[in-house]
Amino acid sequence: MSKYVKELVTRDLQRRxxxxxDAVTVTCTGMDANTTNxxxxxxxxxNIQMMVVKNSLARRATEGSSLAPAFEGTAGQVAVIWGAEDFVSLVKEVVRLDKDSEKYENFVAVGGVMDGEVLDDAGVKAISKxxxxxxxxxxxxxxxxxxxxxLSAALLGPGRMLNSQIKQKGEGDDE
Structure with missing residues (x-):
């Protein structure tokens, strides 16, 4: 890949x-096109986004950002997953898909980043709880x-008791 193309791809990654x-990184190498789709x-x-990226380009694109630690120590292609209502919901969904080994056997959570802190696969599974x-x-x-x-029950309790006693007295006078 030429330097110019790498620069274009890096800018596109930065924009996206x-x-x-906060994001989770997964490997999904070996999945066929239909399963990936x-x-x-x-x-x-x-409302969750997934983007498969080359590790070196992702490192270059996220340099200096809070996502940069997510790509330290990874090799080859990784998929970056972000979005959802909140980060915990995102992680819960990723872990659920990771456990679904029949359907997505090559989908494996490998780490991520939350508030600039690096997460390993055990950290991702802990957050899912x-x-x-x-x-x-x-x-x-x-x-x-x-x-x-x-407080409401404490205030209303004596009033109910008094009301019940008055009602009993009133019914007792009728006899």
Missing amino acids: LEGVS ELRGELDSK WPSREEQISMLVGQLLGPGSS
Whole structure:
């Protein structure tokens, strides 16, 4: 590949990865075209992007960015995966596809980068066990509403008891 072509490809990679700060790297060497196309469609339905890149060009394109550590120590072709609603959702989907060995046997998560920190394959699998953004929000809402409902029950409890006693007295007078 000529120097001019490498420069063009590098600029295109920089443009496509602009604004991406967290990503997962996978190997998918050996997948046939139909399986790769099916995989891309499945990822696209979840707003996840996948781009297969030559390692040396990816290193050149991400030099100085937060994605640069993801390509350190990798060799050959890798696929960069980014997008989704949040990084944890992205990682959960990648790990799910990695485990689906029947359908995507050559799809293997090898690492990634989160907030500028390098992740190995074990780190990616550990993050997949974290709660997603939606789960975290629901946990937070539960924690915020818990004390209020306890306070409400504490305030309304004596009033209900008094109401019940008055009602019993009122029904007892009718007899």
